[in-house]
Amino acid sequence: MGTGAFALVLVLIVCAIGFELTRQSMLSIQKFGFSFWRTETWDPVAGQFGALPFIWGTLYSSILALTISTPIALGIAVFIAELCPNWLKQPLVFLTELLAAIPSIVYGLWGIFVLVPAVRAFEIAVPSVLRQTPLFSGPPLGVGMLAAGLILAVMVIPFTSSVAREVLKAVPPAQREGAYALGATRFEATRAALFYARTGIVGAVMLGFGRALGETMAVTMVIGNNPRISASLYAPQHTMAAVLANEFTEADTVMHLNALIEIGLVLFIITLIVNSLSRLLIWSMARGAKPPVALPGSEIEEAA
Amino acid sequence: MRGTAWRKLLSSLFVGFCALSVLLALVPLAFVLFFVVSEGFRSLNLDFFINMPKPVGEPGGGMANAIVGTLIITALGSMFAVPIGIMSGVYMSEYAGTRFAALVRFAADTLNGVPSIVIGVFVYGIAVLPFKQFSALAGGLALGVMMIPIIARTTEELLLLVPGSMREGALALGATRSRAVFSVVVPAALPGIITGVVLALARIAGETAPLLFTAFSNRFFTTKLTQPIATLTVMVFTYAISPYQDWHRQAWAGALVLVSIVFLCSLLARFATRKLEGLHSR
Numbered sequence: 001m002g003t004g005a006f007a008l009v010l011v012l013i014v015c016a017i018g019f020e021l022t023r024q025s026m027l028s029i030q031k032f033g034f035s036f037w038r039t040e041t042w043d044p045v046a047g048q049f050g051a052l053p054f055i056w057g058t059l060y061s062s063i064l065a066l067t068i069s070t071p072i073a074l075g076i077a078v079f080i081a082e083l084c085p086n087w088l089k090q091p092l093v094f095l096t097e098l099l100a101a102i103p104s105i106v107y108g109l110w111g112i113f114v115l116v117p118a119v120r121a122f123e124i125a126v127p128s129v130l131r132q133t134p135l136f137s138g139p140p141l142g143v144g145m146l147a148a149g150l151i152l153a154v155m156v157i158p159f160t161s162s163v164a165r166e167v168l169k170a171v172p173p174a175q176r177e178g179a180y181a182l183g184a185t186r187f188e189a190t191r192a193a194l195f196y197a198r199t200g201i202v203g204a205v206m207l208g209f210g211r212a213l214g215e216t217m218a219v220t221m222v223i224g225n226n227p228r229i230s231a232s233l234y235a236p237q238h239t240m241a242a243v244l245a246n247e248f249t250e251a252d253t254v255m256h257l258n259a260l261i262e263i264g265l266v267l268f269i270i271t272l273i274v275n276s277l278s279r280l281l282i283w284s285m286a287r288g289a290k291p292p293v294a295l296p297g298s299e300i301e302e303a304a
Numbered sequence: 305m306r307g308t309a310w311r312k313l314l315s316s317l318f319v320g321f322c323a324l325s326v327l328l329a330l331v332p333l334a335f336v337l338f339f340v341v342s343e344g345f346r347s348l349n350l351d352f353f354i355n356m357p358k359p360v361g362e363p364g365g366g367m368a369n370a371i372v373g374t375l376i377i378t379a380l381g382s383m384f385a386v387p388i389g390i391m392s393g394v395y396m397s398e399y400a401g402t403r404f405a406a407l408v409r410f411a412a413d414t415l416n417g418v419p420s421i422v423i424g425v426f427v428y429g430i431a432v433l434p435f436k437q438f439s440a441l442a443g444g445l446a447l448g449v450m451m452i453p454i455i456a457r458t459t460e461e462l463l464l465l466v467p468g469s470m471r472e473g474a475l476a477l478g479a480t481r482s483r484a485v486f487s488v489v490v491p492a493a494l495p496g497i498i499t500g501v502v503l504a505l506a507r508i509a510g511e512t513a514p515l516l517f518t519a520f521s522n523r524f525f526t527t528k529l530t531q532p533i534a535t536l537t538v539m540v541f542t543y544a545i546s547p548y549q550d551w552h553r554q555a556w557a558g559a560l561v562l563v564s565i566v567f568l569c570s571l572l573a574r575f576a577t578r579k580l581e582g583l584h585s586r
Binding site: 002003004005006007009010011013014016017020021023024071072073074075076078079080083092095096098099101102103104105106107108109110112113114154157158161185186187188190210213214215216217221241244245248249260261264267268271272275276279 | 428
């Protein structure tokens, strides 16, 4: 059958992405080498290209988003998979998945006109004692890392929670039944299930991480697009995806374009690694071939 | 050993936390939808659909060119992605278990995870740079690349759902393997395959990042595939970050249209899935 040829095209596209991005950024790779990723200055006019601020901003915003979204997403997954009555399951799954269906640009638009003013109000309201700390230093602009982290968190929640839900479904019922039979409370039984599913849960969180790393439009509209490294949640910063969206069409030197494409190449490689790892973890869990593991903590054993 | 009361309290707190997280996620959803619908409805009028954009800073006008542009580009993307996606899906389900099928599956999942902006950069390199020209074709190619893995994976999954007896029946009647697949198995899964295509459409109709430097944008009406072309998403982006009140208004209108398109596609996909489930329960 000829279907193999089409399948080959699919494989070739992925190879072509890697090849093309490498080819187009050769100039920048050869000129700057690894110092590209250690240099803090990004000044296209002066011909100085250091990508550290973008790496920093991408990691900072993604990790901030995960910190906010992970507990919420896992809470949702547990609630839908373990706790809520059957009739409520379908509507809740539908609503959480709706979060994933809203286009990034719409989140961005909402971010500019609704979230950013709200964040500014919050930033002003933060007590001055906290404002002395590096985390809250700087003028309360509204646009900046905090707004980006919040909007990313909302966008990542549906991905993490839907995979976590699937993973929890793959936990054998005997796990929970056993815990309940030993007199465990709901929390203890669920914790046992979560512990059993831990590999897949980590995979679910990593999947969200992969999404957050590459998210472009919503982030670029609220983060402030300033290539300066700062620890502050208030500071306008920049990400790898955002700088591509902002400067690509305006790049007037070959070196600028090459440097931008190199950022794209690295973003490609990072998301490839994160996604592959996450799939591996989810896959190893969902197959459920592993023997049951010991329960965490001592409470349940004591209850026996 | 801790007291029973304490354990019960902890358990209740935990249940409360889980319920609270559901609420915490639904609050932004409600907020986004509320603003898109209320602001969008206030701004949406016939002008938006039939008029061209006015010169910069002048109030009024619409996004007719961008609506046509979005339709053209998604159609181009589908033309490119549907054959490759469906055929790859058929391959993966037919040769499931072979090394190459596993490789194709890995490639599809990888492609699915590639950030859309990176796909834009890739297509810029192969379809814009060589011709020194942003074009609708390049935009369609970028969206097509994003659609392929979604279509391929749903096709594969749905073909595996088709009862083996159907294929065996066809083979027993003397059909060749490809005849059995394309005349019996694929038609049985067709509603599901259409679902995959519609889902892919829903996902890419709202994409902005891969179009920024492939289709670029255009203030004028064009249907030429070799010219830069306006799209709703890029237009919403440009208008949202502009300093003009009236453009902000139009950006909300555009957002409402986008969200409506996406939801309509999702509903359509849901409807098609129902039909398929009906087929299997028979």
